[in-house]
Amino acid sequence: MENEKKQKIVIIGGVAAGPKITAKLLRTDLNCQIDLYTEEDMISYSACGLPYFVEGLIEDPKRLIVRTPEQFEEKGANIHLGKRCTKILPEEHKIVVVDTKTGIMQEIEYDKLAITTGARPILPPIQNFHLKNIHTIRKIQDGIEIRRKIREESTKKAVIIGGGYIGIEMLEAFYKNGLEVTLIERDEHILPIFDPEISDLIQQEIINISDGKVKILTSESVIAFEGEEKVERVITSKGNVIETDIVLVAVGVMPNTEIAAAAGIELGVKNAIRVNNRMQTSIKDIYAAGDCIENFHLVSKNYCWIPLGSSANKEGRCAAINMAGQYDSFPGVLGSAVTRYNGLTLSLTGLTETDAKKHGFETVCATMTKKDKAGYMPEAENITIKLVVDKRSKKILGAQAIGCGDADKRVNTVASAIMSDQTLDFFLHTDMTYAPPFSTAVDPLLSAALVISNRIYGS
Amino acid sequence: MENEKKQKIVIIGGVAAGPKITAKLLRTDLNCQIDLYTEEDMISYSACGLPYFVEGLIEDPKRLIVRTPEQFEEKGANIHLGKRCTKILPEEHKIVVVDTKTGIMQEIEYDKLAITTGARPILPPIQNFHLKNIHTIRKIQDGIEIRRKIREESTKKAVIIGGGYIGIEMLEAFYKNGLEVTLIERDEHILPIFDPEISDLIQQEIINISDGKVKILTSESVIAFEGEEKVERVITSKGNVIETDIVLVAVGVMPNTEIAAAAGIELGVKNAIRVNNRMQTSIKDIYAAGDCIENFHLVSKNYCWIPLGSSANKEGRCAAINMAGQYDSFPGVLGSAVTRYNGLTLSLTGLTETDAKKHGFETVCATMTKKDKAGYMPEAENITIKLVVDKRSKKILGAQAIGCGDADKRVNTVASAIMSDQTLDFFLHTDMTYAPPFSTAVDPLLSAALVISNRIYGS
Numbered sequence: 001m002e003n004e005k006k007q008k009i010v011i012i013g014g015v016a017a018g019p020k021i022t023a024k025l026l027r028t029d030l031n032c033q034i035d036l037y038t039e040e041d042m043i044s045y046s047a048c049g050l051p052y053f054v055e056g057l058i059e060d061p062k063r064l065i066v067r068t069p070e071q072f073e074e075k076g077a078n079i080h081l082g083k084r085c086t087k088i089l090p091e092e093h094k095i096v097v098v099d100t101k102t103g104i105m106q107e108i109e110y111d112k113l114a115i116t117t118g119a120r121p122i123l124p125p126i127q128n129f130h131l132k133n134i135h136t137i138r139k140i141q142d143g144i145e146i147r148r149k150i151r152e153e154s155t156k157k158a159v160i161i162g163g164g165y166i167g168i169e170m171l172e173a174f175y176k177n178g179l180e181v182t183l184i185e186r187d188e189h190i191l192p193i194f195d196p197e198i199s200d201l202i203q204q205e206i207i208n209i210s211d212g213k214v215k216i217l218t219s220e221s222v223i224a225f226e227g228e229e230k231v232e233r234v235i236t237s238k239g240n241v242i243e244t245d246i247v248l249v250a251v252g253v254m255p256n257t258e259i260a261a262a263a264g265i266e267l268g269v270k271n272a273i274r275v276n277n278r279m280q281t282s283i284k285d286i287y288a289a290g291d292c293i294e295n296f297h298l299v300s301k302n303y304c305w306i307p308l309g310s311s312a313n314k315e316g317r318c319a320a321i322n323m324a325g326q327y328d329s330f331p332g333v334l335g336s337a338v339t340r341y342n343g344l345t346l347s348l349t350g351l352t353e354t355d356a357k358k359h360g361f362e363t364v365c366a367t368m369t370k371k372d373k374a375g376y377m378p379e380a381e382n383i384t385i386k387l388v389v390d391k392r393s394k395k396i397l398g399a400q401a402i403g404c405g406d407a408d409k410r411v412n413t414v415a416s417a418i419m420s421d422q423t424l425d426f427f428l429h430t431d432m433t434y435a436p437p438f439s440t441a442v443d444p445l446l447s448a449a450l451v452i453s454n455r456i457y458g459s
Numbered sequence: 460m461e462n463e464k465k466q467k468i469v470i471i472g473g474v475a476a477g478p479k480i481t482a483k484l485l486r487t488d489l490n491c492q493i494d495l496y497t498e499e500d501m502i503s504y505s506a507c508g509l510p511y512f513v514e515g516l517i518e519d520p521k522r523l524i525v526r527t528p529e530q531f532e533e534k535g536a537n538i539h540l541g542k543r544c545t546k547i548l549p550e551e552h553k554i555v556v557v558d559t560k561t562g563i564m565q566e567i568e569y570d571k572l573a574i575t576t577g578a579r580p581i582l583p584p585i586q587n588f589h590l591k592n593i594h595t596i597r598k599i600q601d602g603i604e605i606r607r608k609i610r611e612e613s614t615k616k617a618v619i620i621g622g623g624y625i626g627i628e629m630l631e632a633f634y635k636n637g638l639e640v641t642l643i644e645r646d647e648h649i650l651p652i653f654d655p656e657i658s659d660l661i662q663q664e665i666i667n668i669s670d671g672k673v674k675i676l677t678s679e680s681v682i683a684f685e686g687e688e689k690v691e692r693v694i695t696s697k698g699n700v701i702e703t704d705i706v707l708v709a710v711g712v713m714p715n716t717e718i719a720a721a722a723g724i725e726l727g728v729k730n731a732i733r734v735n736n737r738m739q740t741s742i743k744d745i746y747a748a749g750d751c752i753e754n755f756h757l758v759s760k761n762y763c764w765i766p767l768g769s770s771a772n773k774e775g776r777c778a779a780i781n782m783a784g785q786y787d788s789f790p791g792v793l794g795s796a797v798t799r800y801n802g803l804t805l806s807l808t809g810l811t812e813t814d815a816k817k818h819g820f821e822t823v824c825a826t827m828t829k830k831d832k833a834g835y836m837p838e839a840e841n842i843t844i845k846l847v848v849d850k851r852s853k854k855i856l857g858a859q860a861i862g863c864g865d866a867d868k869r870v871n872t873v874a875s876a877i878m879s880d881q882t883l884d885f886f887l888h889t890d891m892t893y894a895p896p897f898s899t900a901v902d903p904l905l906s907a908a909l910v911i912s913n914r915i916y917g918s
Contacts, residue, residue: 049895063835309900310893338892376522408892409868416875433797433867434769436508441768
């Protein structure tokens with residue numbers, strides 16, 4: 001078939017989903033030409049690893065690179081660095097790219113297009129955002145700069161704006177580098193993605209394990225930065241003035257979907273690109289995957305936007321298979337996530353009680369704090385698990401776990417149950433592994449399930 | 460209702476299931492009289508914790524006791540220590556107990572009886588078993604004696620006969636106490652409950668992390684002990700003569716079901732007591748739970764005997780609810796188990812490939828060795844996961860995992876999937892938590908599932 005016309009596949013964006021599509025297509029469709037365009041000067045890196053690079057756990061930022069352009073080119077894909085896509089022309093099956101250095105524009109034809117443009121940090125409207133030492137973190141270069149600055153003698157105090165996953169991970173990085181850190185969260189609770197009482201517990205724990213070096217302000221936002229050249233103070237909505245040598249702004253991300261919108265592609269929640277279960281957008285031959293797409297939530301059965309690296313990989317694989325002319329379906333997400341602070345694991349899957357109620361479920365919940373291993377084992381530590389069940393169907397809706405080490409793996413056990421709409425009755429009979437160094441004879445997850453069962457059926 | 464006749468509940472056996480039944484009944488049925496008989500001088504202890512007591516991780520053996528007789532008596536149960544049940548008289552609704560000190564016999568009436576007599580070590584036919592320093596381990600006193608002896612100056616070498624869970628856990632205890640240990644396993648592989656290539660891997664790893672202090676002999680059994688008063692040598696079937704100061708015999712356990720059999724109660728696999736899903740034996744008003752009962756395997760849909768503390772708790776709870784006149788059903792087991800050797804976690808659930816084939820399944824498997832965390836994290840270590848899937852139904856049949864730390868929790872994620880007959884297609888879309896300190900963007904479990912999917916459907 002050497003003379004058969006090769007399918008031209010064009011991919012816009014190179015961090016996670018784009019390279020995944022490329023890698024999978026290289027294995028799946030031997031008769032396509034793949035061109036990946038990115039405005040950045042590298043591709044295929046773990047943005048999730050940046051806090052650990054900043055912390056100093058990783059010395060060489062190159063370690064965060066999963067695959068180099070050369071590795072892709074060897075296998076036959078063409079990687080175009082420093083080329084920003086400015087326009088999609090669906091009728092003509094073309095995109096327009098601009099060379100970021102020369103400014104030269106170019107039209108590129110495609111048979112099938114994948115948009116994997118990811119997300120970018122939200123920049124809140126704060127006065128004097130132009131001052132030096134005010135950072136966001138998304139790209140490797142951001143990490144390199146922040147790391148350099150926090151290691152300077154003169155950097156002693158830091159402010160982090162935003163108490164989401166990235167805020168908490170960067171808090172650890174700053175704390176471990178000896179900085180005094182003030183974290184400011186607009187919401188009533190840090191990590192508001194958890195239920196309020198769990199967020200409260202997390203906040204207490206973080207304070208407890210930070211030797212007085214960390215302050216957390218909630219229900220408070222930053223209205224201005226002050227300083228000469230560099231930022232010296234942040235001014236909050238409550239009138240607090242906090243001296244600082246460096247600021248990290250981590251109030252969330254937004255999807256990079258402007259060019260998709262301009263091309264008439266349908267957007268959904270938070271302006272993320274709406275796709276079907278095959279990663280097809282509303283326009284023929286255009287696919288999308290990764291942080292720029294909307295998600296279908298498997299528990300609420302509603303659309304949502306939960307941009308995560310784990311989903312980007314699954315979506316990228318699904319997009320590649322379908323772009324290659326085969327069939328694959330990606331059912332949706334549970335929003336499973338984990339982060340850590342100084343040895344404390346914070347993890348959740350599915351719906352919280354708050355979310356479940358918003359979606360109309362009548363919930364029965366149990367929150368249980370128990371040793372994660374046999375109580376007599378010296379390494380036993382507390383784990384707090386909250387399990388959320390739908391009273392009517394008895395289906396497991398979600399779980400949250402706070403503890404050391406493998407708390408997230410217990411959450412995965414629940415995620416696995418939710419995947420097949422498992423009910424409480426099945427779940428509480430799950431035969432989980434037990435040995436004293438690993439669990440209690442009745443695993444904390446099962447204890448929580450038993451409490452809920454007793455609440456529903458009576459003891 | 461104070462004058463209503465109280466239901467007389469009698470329980471024989473006091474380690475795990477018996478105390479569980481007692482505890483649950485105390486909460487469930489306020490109108491019963493509970494009498495628990497045990498020949499031992501204590502109840503409600505964690506036999507699973509004994510290797511860690513021997514190792515020295517726990518100083519006080521009392522820490523292994525979950526609840527004391529006094530704690531039960533305070534709540535209204537009667538605990539009879541040092542009373543061995545010698546006979547069950549189902550027609551008369553009586554049991555006969557003998558005081559182990561005085562020899563005095565007594566008949567006890569019951570309305571409902573629970574047999575929770577557990578299991579005991581198998582004593583293989585080896586010459587000179589009477590010599591000193593030859594031990595089995597099941598009770599706390601066994602642990603106390605072994606611990607004392609391995610800490611004596613003169614104890615330098617040990618032999619462990621049997622490479623099952625207890626053999627491996629005691630190997631760790633001996634190794635950590637500086638002994639040179641030879642472990643002898645009759646089977647071709649230690650831990651033959653795993654698939655052969657996984658057992659081989661485990662054996663290599665154990666040798667690798669034992670500084671030359673541990674030898675493992677397989678396909679070899681012990682035919683004689685030799686020595687004056689104390690054991691000094693063991694003689695193997697291959698003619699090897701191994702000098703030793705202490706021997707642990709851990710070739711397996713057998714259910715304590717002689718009195719049940721004598722009463723005409725139906726037995727099943729390995730002479731364990733057959734019960735239905737409500738923990739009822741073949742004779743009216745007699746229930747059984749814990750290590751003495753047969754299990755129903757949820758994957759093979761066959762009877763089996765897998766005595767584990769985690770199951771004992773679930774079965775005890777189920778028995779109590781039904782004995783109290785309510786309804787509960789225990790569906791069966793997956794055989795999920797975990798053990799560790801010197802930081803290495805060995806875990807499995809469901810059927811191995813070997814077992815699955817024995818039961819007629821046509822299997823598709825994947826074995827994958829991968830970093831358990833993002834490769835650039837300093838704490839990342841290898842984990843090996845084997846996933847077994849039924850080719851016809853695509854149902855997940857089982858998983859084995861070898862690695863550090865939380866390998867068992869990944870196995871639980873699979874156990875949870877198996878509980879609701881989940882298929883590969885669901886499983887490989889499971890939204891598992893991801894952050895660099897916890898997993899790879901594509902969790903090793905999902906990588907294994909993807910390999911199987913590619914094998915079934917083509918890449």
